[in-house]
Amino acid sequence: MISKKKKISSKDVSRQKRKNRRLLSFFRVIRYGTDSFIRNSWLSVAATAVMTITLLIIFTTFVAQNVLTDTINDLRNKVDMSIYLKTETTDQIGEDLVNELKQLSSVRSATYISSITARQQIIDANKDDSNVLEAIKEATNKTPATLRVVLVNINDTSQLQDFVDNNTLVQAHINPDYKPSFAGERRNTIESIGRAVQFAQKLGIAAGAVFIVISSLIIFNTIRMAIFNRKEEIQMMKLIGADKSFIRGPFLIESIMYGVIAAIIADGLGIWGIYSVSKTLASYQINIQPTIDLVTLYAALVLIIMVVVGAIIGVISSLFATHKYLKI
Numbered sequence: 001m002i003s004k005k006k007k008i009s010s011k012d013v014s015r016q017k018r019k020n021r022r023l024l025s026f027f028r029v030i031r032y033g034t035d036s037f038i039r040n041s042w043l044s045v046a047a048t049a050v051m052t053i054t055l056l057i058i059f060t061t062f063v064a065q066n067v068l069t070d071t072i073n074d075l076r077n078k079v080d081m082s083i084y085l086k087t088e089t090t091d092q093i094g095e096d097l098v099n100e101l102k103q104l105s106s107v108r109s110a111t112y113i114s115s116i117t118a119r120q121q122i123i124d125a126n127k128d129d130s131n132v133l134e135a136i137k138e139a140t141n142k143t144p145a146t147l148r149v150v151l152v153n154i155n156d157t158s159q160l161q162d163f164v165d166n167n168t169l170v171q172a173h174i175n176p177d178y179k180p181s182f183a184g185e186r187r188n189t190i191e192s193i194g195r196a197v198q199f200a201q202k203l204g205i206a207a208g209a210v211f212i213v214i215s216s217l218i219i220f221n222t223i224r225m226a227i228f229n230r231k232e233e234i235q236m237m238k239l240i241g242a243d244k245s246f247i248r249g250p251f252l253i254e255s256i257m258y259g260v261i262a263a264i265i266a267d268g269l270g271i272w273g274i275y276s277v278s279k280t281l282a283s284y285q286i287n288i289q290p291t292i293d294l295v296t297l298y299a300a301l302v303l304i305i306m307v308v309v310g311a312i313i314g315v316i317s318s319l320f321a322t323h324k325y326l327k328i
Helices: 002-039 041-078 091-102 115-125 130-138 158-166 168-173 184-229 231-239 244-283 289-297 299-325
Strands: 081-085 107-113 145-151
Touching (some): 002 041, 002 244, 041 184, 041 244, 041 289, 041 299, 081 091, 081 168, 091 107, 091 168, 107 115, 115 145, 184 231, 184 244, 184 299, 244 289, 244 299
Antiparallel strands (some): 107 145
16 A cells, blocks of 8 residues: 555656656746847847838738728718709609618618709809809709719619619609719729729738748748857757757747747837827828727737737748758
């Protein structure tokens, strides 16, 4: 009974010793990696700087995409389609048409503007232009009544077109002198901005990819230089039977440090940049506030994601370097 207890106790002691050795090795790996980071200070600064630029570009691409998307959505909500009706169209007919339009799945909202109201709106919009006001007074043609329609997607007007072509009430009161305006020049503007958004997204992704490659190469070369500087030490560790993980570990820690420090700097610069340009962008009707709220609310999560991305880039570069030059 006593021998069994001693046997169990010896196993526990042996297991505890292994745990202690692993823990000690882990702390030594961290210490060696930190020492290497400090010893190769100029290379570390260069690698961290390029990694910071890389993460800042990734952050900027994400922010720009959100800002442009929100701005496009705002503009789309302000763009309405116009269906012109005969001047004598009554308010009741206008309301009936509005109710039918609202039943269409592609319609976000619809309003009716009578001929008198439309004329007054034109006068109010040009009250400071005497030439326009005089032209309105002398005009023989009357201002048409109008149905203003805002679509869920301004690029899809098929359902609205079908409504105009086949609805009997619309056909009875549509103004033959004015064709329906499905956004006109404003729609072309929105589509142009949409194309610009897509181009900006592709440009941001391409720039991010280029800098990821550059930072990976710099980290790769930094680790290679560190390996060459510690060549004799590494050779001695191999001869005495050091574990592969113990030899490779300090270089991985060094690479992770590049990513972590770069992520903190890039995150701080990115958030500072957003707040710095927010008022200027808002003055140009660019909807940046939702993005500011998003980044502020999830600031900790954004930082964690950037740290993870930076660490992954560093670790992959380090693994390639150690595999090639350490032959392990």
